[in-house]
Structure formats: structure tokens, C-alpha cells
Amino acid sequence: MAPSETLTAERILEATEEVLRRHGPAKATVVDVARALGVSHGTVYRHFRTKATLREAVTKRWLDRTSQTLARFVTEDHDPETRLRHWLAGLFEAKRKKAGGDPELFATYSVLAEEAGEAVSDHIDELTGQLTEIVRAGVESGAFTVADPAVAARAVFQATGRFHDPSYAREWLKPGVEGEFEALVELLVRGLR
Amino acid sequence: MAPSETLTAERILEATEEVLRRHGPAKATVVDVARALGVSHGTVYRHFRTKATLREAVTKRWLDRTSQTLARFVTEDHDPETRLRHWLAGLFEAKRKKAGGDPELFATYSVLAEEAGEAVSDHIDELTGQLTEIVRAGVESGAFTVADPAVAARAVFQATGRFHDPSYAREWLKPGVEGEFEALVELLVRGLR
Structure with missing residues (x-):
């Protein structure tokens, strides 16, 4: 992610949808989402505290x-x-x-x-x-x-x-x-x- | 099966249902049905030519x-x-x-x-x-x-x-x-x- 862009919940959800589309629901992980955004998975977890929360939000x-x-x-x-x-x-x-x-x-x-x-x-x-x-x-x-x-x-x-x-x-x-x-x-x- | 009893299609279907109940649809076989009736599987096949036909009939x-x-x-x-x-x-x-x-x-x-x-x-x-x-x-x-x-x-x-x-x-x-x-x-x- 370019440092000038703010990581919003909406951007994480967009990336999550893309990761789900690519990997399917069984294989998609938070690490995949973080990688797609160019951030650490800790950064994603600051917005969505668990993988289940992220999946429910998307x-x-x-x-x-x-x-x-x-x-x-x-x-x-x-x-x-x-x-x-x-x-x-x-x-x-x-x-x-x-x-x-x-x-x-x-x-x-x-x-x-x-x-x-x-x-x-x-x-x-x-x-x-x-x-x-x-x-x-x-x-x-x-x-x-x-x-x-x-x-x-x-x-x-x-x-x-x-x-x-x-x-x-x-x-x-x-x-x-x-x-x-x-x-x-x-x-x-x-x-x- | 007692020799005096005639093996009707209906009796085979009854036995098939019982076998399905016991073994589940994935595991139930024609051999199980024949065994439950005390006949050879060839006898069952004379009434129902394939396993698929038998399953459809039941x-x-x-x-x-x-x-x-x-x-x-x-x-x-x-x-x-x-x-x-x-x-x-x-x-x-x-x-x-x-x-x-x-x-x-x-x-x-x-x-x-x-x-x-x-x-x-x-x-x-x-x-x-x-x-x-x-x-x-x-x-x-x-x-x-x-x-x-x-x-x-x-x-x-x-x-x-x-x-x-x-x-x-x-x-x-x-x-x-x-x-x-x-x-x-x-x-x-x-x-x-």
C-alpha cells in the first residue's frame, strides 16, 4: 500500500472480497488479505479483531x-x-x-x-x-x-x-x-x- | 428367506429401505440387501437390473x-x-x-x-x-x-x-x-x- 493511502475498513473489505474470490472461502486467510494490501496482518486485525469478524463484515x-x-x-x-x-x-x-x-x-x-x-x-x-x-x-x-x-x-x-x-x-x-x-x-x- | 415366501419387488424395496437406514446412502450395497433377504445378489438383480434402478425405485x-x-x-x-x-x-x-x-x-x-x-x-x-x-x-x-x-x-x-x-x-x-x-x-x- 502506498504510505499516503489510509487503510479504511472499506478497503480491507474490498481486498477480502478479492482474496475470497481468488482462494475460495475454505483457503482464504487474513495473511492473504494483508499481503494483498501490502500491510502486516496485525494492521488488519486492528480493524477486525478476528477472522470470523472480518468474514461476517464482508x-x-x-x-x-x-x-x-x-x-x-x-x-x-x-x-x-x-x-x-x-x-x-x-x-x-x-x-x-x-x-x-x-x-x-x-x-x-x-x-x-x-x-x-x-x-x-x-x-x-x-x-x-x-x-x-x-x-x-x-x-x-x-x-x-x-x-x-x-x-x-x-x-x-x-x-x-x-x-x-x-x-x-x-x-x-x-x-x-x-x-x-x-x-x-x-x-x-x-x-x- | 424361508423357501415358501415369494421374493416380490415390494419385499426387496422394504429390505432396501432398512439397509439404507442402517448403512446410509453412501455405504449401502446390493449385497447388503441380498444378505438381509437371505438370497444371492443375482436374485435381487433379476428384479432390479442395476443398483441405480433399485435406488430410484425405493x-x-x-x-x-x-x-x-x-x-x-x-x-x-x-x-x-x-x-x-x-x-x-x-x-x-x-x-x-x-x-x-x-x-x-x-x-x-x-x-x-x-x-x-x-x-x-x-x-x-x-x-x-x-x-x-x-x-x-x-x-x-x-x-x-x-x-x-x-x-x-x-x-x-x-x-x-x-x-x-x-x-x-x-x-x-x-x-x-x-x-x-x-x-x-x-x-x-x-x-x-
Whole structure:
């Protein structure tokens, strides 16, 4: 690392992702990350106290990218039903892009996510929170008629698991998957009305 | 085997299941099955020409037990919406029983099912066929209003994957899972109406 550059947590996470991509989750070490940054491993440990903390932080960063992509659908200038459709299509699209665009990195993060129980459940809470906001707006506008927006949002999130849970990634490239997704969204939107 | 007993395919499949339970899918051999029956392995091969054929047949038998359990909900004497609710609850219940009652056998069959692509897709076709019949009856009675019963049935089956796909078996024992299942069924029934 050039001495003029400051070693931020973000730069360490970037390097960690690159090391994970190259070595895979089983072999990547903190020493590899330090070497990639041209610093000692002690320097990395000053930012992330254990290897597990570093792995959890990089997983969180990866998951946050999806939540940030979706956040704009919560507040966009459309009626709640359209926002819901855009949000669900956006989630499917984001996952497919991650899985198809860089399959090795996707497989790596799928392994990391298995370890990072808390980061994953926080992520799911954040996503269902976004969905709840849209469903609540729909109830307020009269477009939806469900009794409990949070319960309905969780049901919608779970119902669409086939189109965002990484364990189904193999299904996302099959012919007909678009039609299956659309039929499911249609059924769920009808259920919320 | 006592000489008076006839060696039927069914008896071989029973013995195979027992051998799989005892040795696990990685170690179970046709020789083990023959030994359990007190016959030569050649006798087993006269019924099932390869080890793969035998494994596929025993997997199909295991899957068929679920379809047979559910078939009665298709024709039972209730309105279509009730039949749909019973069928979905019956599927979740059957899967939970299999997973919870004999976890080792369930894990064994989950491995076998990964190999037996065709038996599994036939099974899924049979289940969605049963669901389609119920949805079609609902459309005919005016209880449901979907355009294509087969498309809607497939969407309902996929939407409830979390409550029947073996890869989610860990979730089935968590507190609150019943409430999640009911909220989802409610949303789907509303969507069909």
C-alpha cells in the first residue's frame, strides 16, 4: 500500500472480497488479505479483531448491496401495488445478477452466509421491513386489505423464496422461470388486494 | 428367506429401505440387501437390473407414500377451498412427520432424491396435478376466479416450498412456523378467490 493511502475498513473489505474470490472461502486467510494490501496482518486485525469478524463484515457488505438496491423501490413515486411488483422483480433480478454474473463469488458468499447466521437474519429482517412499508402504504391507500402488514409481508417474502433463496440458484436459469415468477407475483398481489 | 415366501419387488424395496437406514446412502450395497433377504445378489438383480434402478425405485416408493396420503384430500367431501387447505396442511404435516419421526431415514432419502431427478420431477408433477384438480373444482364452483388452474396450482405449490421442500426441514421445528404457514395459506387462498 502506498504510505499516503489510509487503510479504511472499506478497503480491507474490498481486498477480502478479492482474496475470497481468488482462494475460495475454505483457503482464504487474513495473511492473504494483508499481503494483498501490502500491510502486516496485525494492521488488519486492528480493524477486525478476528477472522470470523472480518468474514461476517464482508458478508454483511455483500448483503447490504441488495438491500440498498431495493430501498429505492420502497419510496419511488408509484402506487403501492406497482412498488411491490418492482421490489419483488428487483430482488429476483439482483439475486440472478449476483448468481449469474460471478458464479464463483456467489458460491463463496453462499458458504459465508451459512456461517454468518446473525448477518443473514438481520438482512432478512431488513428486507421484510422494506416489504412491510410497501404493504402498509397499500393498506393506507385502500389498495390492499390485509389485517397485519408485517405478517402479510413476511408471507410474501417466504412465498417468493424460490426466486431469491440462493439454494434455488440452479432454477433461475431454467426456461419458463420468468412465467413462474410472474404467476406467483400475480397470485400474491391478488391475495393482498 | 424361508423357501415358501415369494421374493416380490415390494419385499426387496422394504429390505432396501432398512439397509439404507442402517448403512446410509453412501455405504449401502446390493449385497447388503441380498444378505438381509437371505438370497444371492443375482436374485435381487433379476428384479432390479442395476443398483441405480433399485435406488430410484425405493425413492419413488418413499415419494409415492406422500402422494397417496394427499390423494384423499382431492376427492374428500368438502368445498374446494377446504380441500385446498387440508391438502396444503396435509403436505406440510406429512413432510414434518417424515423429517421429525425418523431424521436419519429422511436425510438418507434427501440424498437419494438428489440423484433421482426423474422420480422427483414425476412426484412434483403428480402433486401439482392433485392441486390443479382442486383449483379447477374451485373455479367450476365459483369459489376461485383464476384464469388457468394449472398455472395457479404450480404457483401455490412453489409458494409453499418453505413448508415442504426438504432443504427447509430445519425451519419446521422453529417456534412460530405454524403461524407463518397459516398466514401464507391465507394469502394464497385470498389470491385464488
